[in-house]
Amino acid sequence: MEDILREIGSISRMLESIANIEFKEIQLSKGQYIYLVRIFENEGIIPERLAELIKVDRTTLSRAVKKLEENGFILKESDKENKKIKHLYTTIKGKQAVQLIIRENNYSNKVAIQQLSALERKNFAEMLAKIKSSVEIDWVNVKNGIKRDY
The missing domain is CATH 1.10.10.10 (Winged helix-like DNA-binding domain superfamily/Winged helix DNA-binding domain)
Structure with missing residues (x-):
């Protein structure tokens, strides 16, 4: 990975x-x-x-x-x-x-972003938003005392 x-x-x-x-x-x-x-x-x-x-x-x-x-x-x-x-x-x-x-x-x-095409910039922004959303869910849970199982 x-x-x-x-x-x-x-x-x-x-x-x-x-x-x-x-x-x-x-x-x-x-x-x-x-x-x-x-x-x-x-x-x-x-x-x-x-x-x-x-x-x-x-x-x-x-x-x-x-x-x-x-x-x-x-x-x-x-x-x-x-x-x-x-x-x-x-x-x-x-x-x-x-x-x-x-x-x-x-x-x-x-x-x-100077080396990225317009499509790559759009896709990358969408991917970053998804990554942020996933991490934010974890962040809120940990801040609220929920222990992560890794």
Whole structure:
């Protein structure tokens, strides 16, 4: 059996390494750009929903959100009805950073698929969606305490 996940992991680590180097100049470190873009795309999102969207635990999310807030990329606002609920918003600085991140993402996508035909790109996108769906089912089960039988 082909070790597809090894290749996906390798691609992911290379792209993350590139992004971490390129985004260092705007004070975004280790993967924070993912959180920032998702907040930008979902202004007012609550942390629990953001954690589900990015597929991380709350502790990891909390650290990243705190750092983004400290560096002026996002701000937290209490819910008008329930002060315990916090909504996340991008600041002007955050919105400017997102524009750079989106340009980098588009460029990386273009480079990554440059050797694929239009049909191969379409098929690959469909296959990746299926892989993600399968892994997501497992991820949800494990997060809910279900032990995998391998």
